Amino acid sequence: TQLLEQSPQFLSIQEGENLTVYCNSSSVFSSLQWYRQEPGEGPVLLVTVVTGGEVKKLKRLTFQFGDARKDSSLHITAAQPGDTGLYLCAGSIIQGAQKLVFGQGTRLTINP
Amino acid sequence: GAVVSQHPSRVICKSGTSVKIECRSLDFQATTMFWYRQFPKKSLMLMATSNEGSKATYEQGVEKDKFLINHASLTLSTLTVTSAHPEDSSFYICSADRGPDTQYFGPGTRLTVL
Numbered sequence: 001t002q003l004l005e006q007s008p009q010f011l012s013i014q015e016g017e018n019l020t021v022y023c024n025s026s027s028v029f030s031s032l033q034w035y036r037q038e039p040g041e042g043p044v045l046l047v048t049v050v051t052g053g054e055v056k057k058l059k060r061l062t063f064q065f066g067d068a069r070k071d072s073s074l075h076i077t078a079a080q081p082g083d084t085g086l087y088l089c090a091g092s093i094i095q096g097a098q099k100l101v102f103g104q105g106t107r108l109t110i111n112p
Numbered sequence: 113g114a115v116v117s118q119h120p121s122r123v124i125c126k127s128g129t130s131v132k133i134e135c136r137s138l139d140f141q142a143t144t145m146f147w148y149r150q151f152p153k154k155s156l157m158l159m160a161t162s163n164e165g166s167k168a169t170y171e172q173g174v175e176k177d178k179f180l181i182n183h184a185s186l187t188l189s190t191l192t193v194t195s196a197h198p199e200d201s202s203f204y205i206c207s208a209d210r211g212p213d214t215q216y217f218g219p220g221t222r223l224t225v226l
Binding site: 030031033035040041042043044045048050088090092098099100102103104105107 | 116118144146153154155156157158161203205207209212213214215216217218219220222
């Protein structure tokens with residue numbers, strides 16, 4: 001049973017288009033992180049959201065944490081080829097707990 | 113951001129040998145580090161939690177005698193894959209905990225067992 005369901009798992013779009021990646025669970029998370037991973041490298045932390053309803057922006061990336069803290073989304077505006085990579089959501093179920101639960105990942109390809 | 117290093121980045125070994133992978137937090141101290149395994153085109157799978165000065169906590173299904181973890185200092189954790197076999201070939205990634213809701217990942221180690 002996957003605790004964090006990420007969708008879509010694969011996405012290939014043209015440069016300039018917008019996209020949204022979803023991360024859903026039936027469990028409540030004390031916090032949720034989004035990472036981006038390039039091939040052959042470790043994940044790089046993009047953002048952490050901790051408050052229900054929280055919205056954070058990182059240039060063309062907008063991250064949202066659901067009001068009930070069970071889901072999150074990543075929206076990319078005007079995608080560029082440099083956005084290509086594996087996007088991972090990960091969350092902590094227990095507040096203060098260090099162990100992270102990872103989603104399956106979304107492999108994003110932006111075509112020039 | 114914080115820096116976590118791994119060494120080696122790539123290793124190829126013969127079946128039956130043991131391989132040690134190091135994970136270092138370069139600019140902060142980490143009481144807790146984590147070891148993950150990642151299969152091609154898949155997400156990260158937590159193998160164990162490494163605690164400085166105490167025994168590691170292994171996830172269900174991970175053999176502790178196969179994957180030895182030592183966290184001897186606040187900046188170094190090591191994972192030793194003992195008697196490696198081809199099925200142990202994978203991408204191993206460590207992370208270091210830097211406080212609430214914050215983990216920084218190393219660049220990973222590609223292990224190939226022939």
